[in-house]
Amino acid sequence: MAFALQDSTFKRFVEVGRVVLLKSGPDAGKIAVIAEIIDHKRAVVDGPTTSVPRQSYPYKHLTLTPLALTKLPRGSRSGAIKKQLEKEDTLTKWNNSEWAKKRAAVEKRRGLNDFARFSVMLEKKKRRDGVRKAVKASKA
Amino acid sequence: MARSKELVPGVGRFSRSQVAAKRGLWKGTKKSEKPAVEPTSETVEKTIGGDKNGGKRLVPTSKAPRFYSAEDVRQPKKSRKTAKPPQLRSSITPGTVLILLAGRFRGKRVVFLKQLESGLLLVSGPYKVNGVPLRRVNQAYVIATSTIVDLEGIKLSEELNDAYFAKSSSKGAKSAEEEFFEDGNPKEKEPFPASKAALQKEVDSTLITAIKKTENLGKYLKSSWGLSKGQYPHQMVF
Numbered sequence: 001m002a003f004a005l006q007d008s009t010f011k012r013f014v015e016v017g018r019v020v021l022l023k024s025g026p027d028a029g030k031i032a033v034i035a036e037i038i039d040h041k042r043a044v045v046d047g048p049t050t051s052v053p054r055q056s057y058p059y060k061h062l063t064l065t066p067l068a069l070t071k072l073p074r075g076s077r078s079g080a081i082k083k084q085l086e087k088e089d090t091l092t093k094w095n096n097s098e099w100a101k102k103r104a105a106v107e108k109r110r111g112l113n114d115f116a117r118f119s120v121m122l123e124k125k126k127r128r129d130g131v132r133k134a135v136k137a138s139k140a
Numbered sequence: 141m142a143r144s145k146e147l148v149p150g151v152g153r154f155s156r157s158q159v160a161a162k163r164g165l166w167k168g169t170k171k172s173e174k175p176a177v178e179p180t181s182e183t184v185e186k187t188i189g190g191d192k193n194g195g196k197r198l199v200p201t202s203k204a205p206r207f208y209s210a211e212d213v214r215q216p217k218k219s220r221k222t223a224k225p226p227q228l229r230s231s232i233t234p235g236t237v238l239i240l241l242a243g244r245f246r247g248k249r250v251v252f253l254k255q256l257e258s259g260l261l262l263v264s265g266p267y268k269v270n271g272v273p274l275r276r277v278n279q280a281y282v283i284a285t286s287t288i289v290d291l292e293g294i295k296l297s298e299e300l301n302d303a304y305f306a307k308s309s310s311k312g313a314k315s316a317e318e319e320f321f322e323d324g325n326p327k328e329k330e331p332f333p334a335s336k337a338a339l340q341k342e343v344d345s346t347l348i349t350a351i352k353k354t355e356n357l358g359k360y361l362k363s364s365w366g367l368s369k370g371q372y373p374h375q376m377v378f
Contacts (some may be wrong), residue, residue: 114239114249114378115287118360 012064017072019090020045021063027052029103031065031094033085036075044075048082049091067093225259231284235291235350238263239283239365239378245272247364251289251347258302266344269351269361274340276305285378287360290353294346297339 012018018034022045032047038056045062046054054077069084076084085091094100112120143162144152154162183198232238236252238261250272253262261279265272351357367373 110375111377113287114285114365114376115237115357115360118363119356122356122359 012066014043014059014064015068016074016076017069017084019065019067019069019094020057021065022052022057023061023063025057025061031091032057033069033072033081033090035072035077035081046078046081048078049085054078065094065097065099067097225257226279228255228261229279229284231286232261232279232282233288235289237285237287237289237361238277239285240272240277240281241283242281243277245275247366248272249285249361249363249365250277251351251361252284253291253294253296253343254300256300256302260302262296262300264340264343264347265361266347266351267340268344268348269358274300274336274343276302283365283373283378287357289347289350289357291346291350294343294350296343299339 014034014037016034016036020032020034022028022030022032027047030047030050030052032045032050032052034043035046035054036044038044041060042056042058043062044054045057046052067090069081069088069090072081072084144154144159147153152159160166180201183200185196186199187195188197232252232255234252234254237249238252240246240248240250240263248265248270250263250265250270253264253274256262256276258276259279260276261282262274263272263277264274267273348358351361
């Protein structure tokens with residue numbers, strides 16, 4: 001861990017147990033845990049509950065999340081990681097975070113079909129109408 | 141079936157006699173009887189119109205050519221390519237909502253009914269919803285959406301084929317004088333045949349009951365499609 005933790009501007013560290021979001025590659029968009037640090041550019045990453053095979057991953061293609069498994073010893077294998085993930089229920093914590101919800105919303109929006117986009121437009125019009133009516137009523 | 145594998149261009153693994161042995165030519169070749177061809181007669185009797193022409197005449201079936209060229213002309217090879225009607229895209233099934241991209245009804249969302257023998261798609265607005273009648277449309281100018289209207293129980297009459305939509309031949313060109321004297325009046329339009337209108341209503345009634353089952357589907361079909369800023373078709377799901 002970095003020194004002067006109390007007044008450090010850095011809050012998320014690359015450490016064993018840090019939950020990371022994979023940014024590119026076939027597992028892009030998935031959550032994994034840092035199991036071991038290889039060198040200044042790579043770490044061993046493993047996501048047994050999110051189907052990410054244990055592999056080395058460059059930091060360049062990772063994003064650190066505020067979640068971490070604190071009780072993980074260095075070099076834990078998939079089984080131990082899985083146990084700890086289930087114990088701390090990390091995946092649910094991630095899915096309930098605003099970050100994950102925003103990602104899910106963006107993905108949903110991108111995958112809408114033409115009819116769905118039309119329905120969204122109708123709903124937005126309804127909402128806009130309601131808001132404007134409420135504003136007018138409050139001004140009166 | 142290459143019975144003699146090509147080792148080098150022009151050189152096969154097996155010799156001529158070895159290949160013949162492989163083919164079983166020692167068994168003897170089968171001789172199939174060609175079906176007896178009816179000899180076509182040299183002349184045909186044809187009736188000629190007009191009073192003083194003798195009524196009937198013996199006309200030769202094949203005439204000698206009018207012109208023999210001095211040099212041997214190279215005959216172009218006969219093409220073996222056959223034009224087949226285009227295959228229907230897998231995303232288009234009966235009931236699919238299609239977006240028309242070109243033509244009089246561009247931007248309209250219509251319901252696909254079936255593919256005709258020519259390969260064109262038979263489509264209906266329905267007419268009451270967006271003004272698109274029973275019409276033929278080319279698959280290439282259409283976006284297939286993933287929205288499907290349930291067409292269970294619809295019976296498309298056998299009449300609906302390419303011949304039904306064929307344009308009636310125009311009555312012969314008018315001379316410039318006649319047109320000049322028309323004073324630019326609009327050409328008389330023939331009223332839309334009642335049978336076609338009835339067929340349209342019949343098809344549309346089943347469509348409209350199916351459309352009413354989904355919320356907003358009627359409004360959707362009524363509206364036009366268009367791209368706005370930041371929308372790129374290759375990045376959109378339809």
